[in-house]
Amino acid sequence: MTVQLDIVAATPAASVRPASDEDGRMDLVGRDRDGLAEVLRAAGVPDRQIKMRVAQLWHWLYLRGATSIDDMTNVSRELRARLAEVAQLAEPKIVDEQISVDGTRKWLFRFPARGAGRPVEVETVYIPEEGRGTLCVSSQVGCTLNCSFCHTGTQRLVRNLTAGEILQQILAARTRLGDLPGQAPATGAIVPTEGRLVSNIVMMGMGEPLYNFDAVKQALLIASDGDGVGLSKRRITLSTSGVVPMIPRAGDEIGVMLAISLHAVRDEIRDELVPLNKRYPIAELLDACRAYPGLSNARRITFEYVMLAGVNDSPADARELVRLLKGIPAKINLIPFNPWPGSAYDCSDWETIETFAEIVNRAGYASPIRTPRGRDISAACGQLKSASEKLRASARRQAAAAE
Numbered sequence: 001m002t003v004q005l006d007i008v009a010a011t012p013a014a015s016v017r018p019a020s021d022e023d024g025r026m027d028l029v030g031r032d033r034d035g036l037a038e039v040l041r042a043a044g045v046p047d048r049q050i051k052m053r054v055a056q057l058w059h060w061l062y063l064r065g066a067t068s069i070d071d072m073t074n075v076s077r078e079l080r081a082r083l084a085e086v087a088q089l090a091e092p093k094i095v096d097e098q099i100s101v102d103g104t105r106k107w108l109f110r111f112p113a114r115g116a117g118r119p120v121e122v123e124t125v126y127i128p129e130e131g132r133g134t135l136c137v138s139s140q141v142g143c144t145l146n147c148s149f150c151h152t153g154t155q156r157l158v159r160n161l162t163a164g165e166i167l168q169q170i171l172a173a174r175t176r177l178g179d180l181p182g183q184a185p186a187t188g189a190i191v192p193t194e195g196r197l198v199s200n201i202v203m204m205g206m207g208e209p210l211y212n213f214d215a216v217k218q219a220l221l222i223a224s225d226g227d228g229v230g231l232s233k234r235r236i237t238l239s240t241s242g243v244v245p246m247i248p249r250a251g252d253e254i255g256v257m258l259a260i261s262l263h264a265v266r267d268e269i270r271d272e273l274v275p276l277n278k279r280y281p282i283a284e285l286l287d288a289c290r291a292y293p294g295l296s297n298a299r300r301i302t303f304e305y306v307m308l309a310g311v312n313d314s315p316a317d318a319r320e321l322v323r324l325l326k327g328i329p330a331k332i333n334l335i336p337f338n339p340w341p342g343s344a345y346d347c348s349d350w351e352t353i354e355t356f357a358e359i360v361n362r363a364g365y366a367s368p369i370r371t372p373r374g375r376d377i378s379a380a381c382g383q384l385k386s387a388s389e390k391l392r393a394s395a396r397r398q399a400a401a402a403e
């Protein structure tokens, strides 16, 4: 591992509008139809052709996962040349790819510098399961919130990802997996047997998606558009640590499934685990959940609960959890804590988790324990990037020792 990590300074958050890169060319990926029309006008396309050309670009970018303007073979050579003058279609660089024995894959993607910033790296994890494949996508580089059990919380926010960078994680993963229509599988890619490999998306990578609302919204609306990636909103889940004022907007404007990182049933404990709780305590958070637009038994909210030994894992906690969630169409996800070097917690032992799960189970919540995946490559969502930093730190130490 040769690349150094670039989390050194906070740079201004990127805007939603896909920015231009250093040479002034506009990014194509991340643009909605109006944004693509703008690019086409800049390339000199006459108004009467715009709608048709937008549809062509949309198809190449978001359905076929084109990685170069030259891939767009039904666009004339001349127009491709004009497009390339004003716009660009840059793939993220794959800095690292790890494949777990259980099939879980983790990529470290590198995106180019924006403005005065440096290139950034984010991790994206693919988790294949029986009948579905879930992609865990990042929304920010680092995080402004400092949840005490989360490794990302120890890294400061470098910047928001743009809508294009969020989408690129999905498109690049599909390309690597050979999950694009008509695509010959890339070397080493899994050949799809039936259906699609990336069938679900969870915004559970690095960062707090509701603190990068506009870019996340734009990316998820494009990902759920029927003419492109085409994933149903029922198969996309946005996880938040509880940014209460943005929860109604997430429901109204994005309309995807919601997951809440609850993790504790008492404010004193949640204040410590998820410090945002001091601003938006449990009662307010649950009120926002009750009012979540579109909530129904078919569209339940997932409550995530990380199992921390001796902190939040007693039978009394489990009973209180059940009581708190009464009346909210909910799923409960018990997550075995994934320790990281320097973390102040231990994962609850298996018996404690099972006792907790049994109480939750008896209250009518089915199979609530999330099976750890990709442990050998530290691929757990919420723990992205930490392992690569570790690997790089050890590579640096080895390099230093060799000198």
Ligand code: SAH
Binding pocket: 149, 150, 151, 203, 204, 205, 206, 207, 208, 209, 239, 240, 241, 260, 261, 304, 306, 335, 336, 337, 338, 339, 340, 380, 381, 382, 383
């Ligand atoms: N910021 C958002 C989404 C990213 S975190 C949020 O907090 O919801 C995704 C999930 O991973 C959250 O439920 C988070 O609490 C959990 N998580 C973070 N660190 C973890 C760890 N070390 N072990 C287990 N789960 C963790």
Ligand code: SF4
Binding pocket: 143, 144, 145, 146, 147, 150, 151, 152, 153, 154, 205, 206, 207, 208, 241, 261, 382
């Ligand atoms: Fe940020 Fe979520 Fe980690 Fe909290 S759990 S620090 S909100 S990424």
